Amino acid sequence: MPLSVRAAGFVIFRYISSKIEYLLLQASYGEHHWTPPKGHVDPGESDITTAYRETEEEAGLKKDDLKIFEDFEKTLQYNVRGRPKEVVYWLAQLKNIDTPVQLSKEHQEYKWLELQAACELAKYPEMQKLLQECDSFLMSRSSL
Numbered sequence: 001m002p003l004s005v006r007a008a009g010f011v012i013f014r015y016i017s018s019k020i021e022y023l024l025l026q027a028s029y030g031e032h033h034w035t036p037p038k039g040h041v042d043p044g045e046s047d048i049t050t051a052y053r054e055t056e057e058e059a060g061l062k063k064d065d066l067k068i069f070e071d072f073e074k075t076l077q078y079n080v081r082g083r084p085k086e087v088v089y090w091l092a093q094l095k096n097i098d099t100p101v102q103l104s105k106e107h108q109e110y111k112w113l114e115l116q117a118a119c120e121l122a123k124y125p126e127m128q129k130l131l132q133e134c135d136s137f138l139m140s141r142s143s144l
Contacts, residue, residue, distance in 0.1 A: 004084040008050040009038025010066065010092035011134050012059070014112065020138055021112040022131060023094070023101065024121055027060060028108040034121045036062075038087055048086045055092075059110070060102025061068050066092040072137050078125045 012023040024034040039054030041047060048068075072091035079085065097098050111122050113121060115135045119128040 002132045003040050004086050006041045007087040008047040009036050009040055009089055010051050010055050012038045012092045012094055014094040016098045021114055024118055025107040025109055026109040027070050058104050058106055065099050067095055068092050074130055078126055
């Protein structure tokens with residue numbers, strides 16, 4: 001059995017006029033899929049460190065720009081080109097809604113979307129379920 005590829009990232013959201021919007025990035029390679037910022041865990045690097053690094057590399061958002069919900073952690077497992085892949089995601093709120101997203105060469109576009117539109121764009125069932133779980137988690141929290 002081939003070794004699993006491990007990655008980590010953040011499902012980033014913001015509140016706009018009491019609506020929740022999720023950040024999705026469109027890959028500039030392959031089938032141009034849409035996902036939250038994420039990337040491969042480097043040797044010796046923790047998952048959360050990877051999530052911060054990849055988010056800054058891919059979206060230009062720094063640690064100080066985000067409020068991390070460490071009590072929301074989900075791991076997706078799926079196959080990519082015949083190899084198992086695990087991606088751990090945390091939920092993160094963009095503190096200042098005006099903070100600009102700055103894409104790397106790995107992505108060609110980004111969008112802030114409400115849940116239904118984000119799920120339609122994400123297209124993969126695992127990602128759709130993750131976004132729905134994020135939304136349910138946020139809706140259940142009265143302190144936001």
